[in-house]
Amino acid sequence: MEQVATAQSIWQKLKNKQPVVISGPCSAETELQVLETAIRLAKTGKVDMLRAGIWKPRTKPGMFEGIGTEGLAWLKKAKEISGLPLTVEVATAKHVEDSLKYGVDILWIGARTTVNPFSVQEVADALRGVDIPILVKNPINPDIELWLGGIERMAKVGLKQIGAIHRGFSNYGNTEFRNAPMWHLPIELKRRMPELPLICDPSHISGRRDNLLEIAQKAIDLDYDGIMLETHIDPDNAWSDAKQQITPEALGQLLDAIVWRQETTEREEFVSALEKFREQINHIDDELLTLLGNRMKISAQIGLYKRDNNITILQTNRWNDILEKSIKKGEKLGLTKDFILKYMDAVHLESINRQNRVMNEDRG
Numbered sequence: 105m106e107q108v109a110t111a112q113s114i115w116q117k118l119k120n121k122q123p124v125v126i127s128g129p130c131s132a133e134t135e136l137q138v139l140e141t142a143i144r145l146a147k148t149g150k151v152d153m154l155r156a157g158i159w160k161p162r163t164k165p166g167m168f169e170g171i172g173t174e175g176l177a178w179l180k181k182a183k184e185i186s187g188l189p190l191t192v193e194v195a196t197a198k199h200v201e202d203s204l205k206y207g208v209d210i211l212w213i214g215a216r217t218t219v220n221p222f223s224v225q226e227v228a229d230a231l232r233g234v235d236i237p238i239l240v241k242n243p244i245n246p247d248i249e250l251w252l253g254g255i256e257r258m259a260k261v262g263l264k265q266i267g268a269i270h271r272g273f274s275n276y277g278n279t280e281f282r283n284a285p286m287w288h289l290p291i292e293l294k295r296r297m298p299e300l301p302l303i304c305d306p307s308h309i310s311g312r313r314d315n316l317l318e319i320a321q322k323a324i325d326l327d328y329d330g331i332m333l334e335t336h337i338d339p340d341n342a343w344s345d346a347k348q349q350i351t352p353e354a355l356g357q358l359l360d361a362i363v364w365r366q367e368t369t370e371r372e373e374f375v376s377a378l379e380k381f382r383e384q385i386n387h388i389d390d391e392l393l394t395l396l397g398n399r400m401k402i403s404a405q406i407g408l409y410k411r412d413n414n415i416t417i418l419q420t421n422r423w424n425d426i427l428e429k430s431i432k433k434g435e436k437l438g439l440t441k442d443f444i445l446k447y448m449d450a451v452h453l454e455s456i457n458r459q460n461r462v463m464n465e466d467r468g
Contacts, residue, residue: 111187111209114152115237115265120300123364124330126191126303127355128155130345131168132175140337142182144352147443150359151352153210154179154188155332160201160344161216168343176206191239195223197230204234214238215271215308218254219243228257237265239303246273248289249262251294267301268293269332270323271311282311282348284322287326294327307334307348316350317358333358396451400458406458417459423452 118124127145132138138402156179159172189209194200195217203211211231218222218241231238238255251268258266270290272283294302304323306316317395320331336342336451339349350358410417427448434444 109152111189111237111255111265114189115301117152118184118267118329120200121366122328123328124152124303124325125150125334125359126153126155126330127151127335127352129336129342130157130307130334130349132156132158132171132178132341133343135178135181137337138175138178138182139185141335141352142188144337145335145355146186146188148352148356148359150356151188152330153191154182154186155191155334157194157344158197158203159196161214163438166270172174173202176202176208179208180206191240193217194227197226200227200230204236210237210239211290212269213254215241215244219247219250221250221253221257224254224257228261228263229262230305231396232259232261234263236263237267238263239267239269241269241272241305242289243270244274246275246284246286246289248292251289251293267303268303268331270309270328271305281309283309285309285322287322288365290325290328301329303330303332304328305332307332307345310348311345312347313339313350313354316348317361321362322356324362399451400454403455403458404462407462410459411463417456417463426452436460444451 114124129137129141141156144155145154156169156175156239158172158175158179160168171458174194174433179192182188183190190207191210191212192203194203194211195213195214200211211227213224213227218226224240238258240251240258243250243254255268268290272281272285273289275281275284275286290302290304290349294300304320306319306323309319310316316333320333323331334345334349334356335352335355336346336349337351339351340346342349407417409415427445430448431441431444
C-alpha cells in the first residue's frame with residue numbers, strides 16, 4: 105500500500121503556492137474502473153488527489169445521476185491502494201455525512217449547488233464544527249457575488265480551509281467553450297480574496313479534449329493554485345462527459361507539457377526590468393485617463409447642443425461608424441476585436457450617461 109497523503113499536506117501545498125493536481129473520472133461507474141484509474145494516476149507521479157463524482161446533478165431526468173453512496177467504498181479502497189487522498193462533490197447534508205463516514209479528505213460544492221444559497225447553507229450547517237477543507241465552484245451563471253456568498257457561508261460556520269474552483273460559466277450563444285471561462289471573474293475574486301486558493305477546472309470549461317492544455321496553461325499563467333482534470337480508463341465509453349475526459353497516461357503527458365510558473369522572483373535583474381516596464385504602464389495609464397476625461401467633457405458639450413435642439417442622445421449610424429473604424433484601427437495595432445468592442449461599449453455607455461445628465465439636469 106502507498107503512503108497516503110493527508111488533507112493537511114495538500115492544503116499546505118496550496119498555501120505554499122505549489123500547484124496541486126486533482127484528477128479522476130467524472131463519475132464513479134464501477135469498482136474496477138475507480139481502482140484502475142487511481143492506480144494509473146498514482147503511477148504518473150504527478151497527481152495529488154483523486155476525484156470522482158458520486159452524486160451527479162444532471163440537466164434532465166433519466167441521465168446517469170451517479171452511483172450513489174456505495175461508490176464511496178470504492179474510493180476508500182482506491183485511496184488505500186494508491187495513496188491518493190480523496191475529494192468529492194457534495195450538495196446535501198446527507199452527502200456530507202456519508203463522505204465524512206468514508207474518510208473523504210476534501211469536499212467541493214458544485215456549480216449547480218452554488219447557485220442556490222439554501223443548498224449551500226445546508227452543506228455549511230452540516231460542516232459546522234468539522235475541520236475539513238472545502239472548495240466552492242463558481243455558480244453556473246456569471247455572478248461573482250453569488251460565488252463570494254457561497255464562500256462566506258462556509259467561513260461563517262467556522263471553516264478555515266476554504267478554496268474556490270473556476271469551471272466556467274453558462275453563456276447563451278457561446279460555441280467555443282462548454283462553459284465560457286470569463287477569466288475576469290476569477291481574477292476579480294482573487295483580487296478581493298488574495299489568500300484564497302483558486303483551482304481551475306479546464307475539463308468543464310472546455311467540454312472537449314483538444315484544448316485542455318491551452319486552458320490549463322492559461323490558468324497557471326494567471327497564478328492559479330492548481331488544476332482539476334477529468335480522467336477515465338476508457339474515455340470514449342464514459343457514462344458521463346465522455347468528450348472532455350482523457351486517460352491517466354494522456355494526463356501525464358499534458359502535465360509534462362505545462363510550463364509551471366511562479367508568482368514572483370527576487371532576482372535583481374528581473375525586478376529592476378519589471379519595475380521600469382510598470383513605470384511606463386503607469387504613465388500611459390495616467391495619459392489614457394486624462395484623455396478619457398477630456399473626451400467626456402466634449403461629450404457633455406455635445407449633450408448640451410442635443411438638448412437645445414431636441415435631438416436624441418443615441419445616434420445609431422454615428423455609433424456604428426465609430427465602431428467599424430475603431431475595430432479596423434485596433435486590429436492594425438494588434439488589439440483584438442473583442443477587446444475593442446468591450447472598451448468602446450464602456451466608453452459609449454459613460455458618454456451616454458454624461459449626456460443624459462446634462463440634458464436633464466434642470467428637471468426637478
